[in-house]
Amino acid sequence: MFLRQKNCKRMCRKVRKKMAYMTGLGALPRSSGELIFNDDWERRIFALGVALCEEGGVAWDDFKGNLIEAIDDGERHDPEGYSYYECWLNAIEMMLRENGLAQLGDSNII
Numbered sequence: 466m467f468l469r470q471k472n473c474k475r476m477c478r479k480v481r482k483k484m485a486y487m488t489g490l491g492a493l494p495r496s497s498g499e500l501i502f503n504d505d506w507e508r509r510i511f512a513l514g515v516a517l518c519e520e521g522g523v524a525w526d527d528f529k530g531n532l533i534e535a536i537d538d539g540e541r542h543d544p545e546g547y548s549y550y551e552c553w554l555n556a557i558e559m560m561l562r563e564n565g566l567a568q569l570g571d572s573n574i575i
Contacts, residue, residue, distance in 0.1 A: 507550040523560050532556040
């Protein structure tokens with residue numbers, strides 16, 4: 466749902482609290498309460514994940530489980546160099562395949 470907010474010059478999205486304020490392994494990176502994105506693609510992949518759950522018929526808890534699995538894999542295989550938002554990308558790709566929206570081997574999923 467998009468809302469015009471008082472201090473917002475463009476359309477802003479109001480995200481469900483359980484998505485925005487995850488705790489534990491899947492918690493979003495923050496600084497002084499604000500989400501941290503190092504690159505534009507990170508913002509876009511975050512927005513895509515949220516949209517997939519809000520509008521794409523994917524259950525948030527299922528997505529969160531895949532995200533935690535992707536983070537576990539990233540930490541296990543490359544503890545120093547894994548990217549949090551690459552884990553979001555991996556979780557989104559898993560959800561697309563699991564929900565029949567993409568096939569294994571489809572190199573143009575996202």
